[in-house]
Amino acid sequence: MNFGEQLKEIRTSKGFTQIELSEKSGIALRTVQRMERNEGKPSLYSMNAIGEVLGVNLTLLYAPDDETEKRNIMESTDQQLWQIAKSRAKFKRSLSAYALVIPFLWIIWYITMPSEIRWNHLPWPVWPMLGWGLGLGIQYAKAYVIEADSLEQKEYNKLKAKQ
Missing domain, CATH: 1.10.287 (Helix Hairpins)
Structure with missing residues (x-):
């Protein structure tokens, strides 16, 4: 399971939509969508902001191919x-x-x-x-x-x- 799939699974298990996650984390909706589709490398700032909202450390989930x-x-x-x-x-x-x-x-x-x-x-x-x-x-x-x-x-x- 790649990073994007893990992020999506955590987001849905916590009951957040992409829009809600975007608003609460202060990260653009487009960035959240890119992260879930594994498009490009997410920034450390984005991973930390989303991780705080979800209550997990996303940097531990991210491993480059x-x-x-x-x-x-x-x-x-x-x-x-x-x-x-x-x-x-x-x-x-x-x-x-x-x-x-x-x-x-x-x-x-x-x-x-x-x-x-x-x-x-x-x-x-x-x-x-x-x-x-x-x-x-x-x-x-x-x-x-x-x-x-x-x-x-x-x-x-x-x-x-x-x-």
């Missing part, structure tokens, strides 16, 4: 892959910049530091090298090791299983 569900899953997967690709490209750009800038800093240090005191203390290029390197390590972990959406996906699956 399998084709829509598959399309949404594919779009979600594509979006996740796009985010992964973006984070990996960002890491590669940062790594390239690191590989260019850090040797340049060491060259500056080597040229500007007098040879007699060059190795008496910790060279200053160590600090940007360590800080930037730590940032690169975190960026690498986010791009290649840690699955950013895994926690969200687990929670979504739990909620989906409860329904």
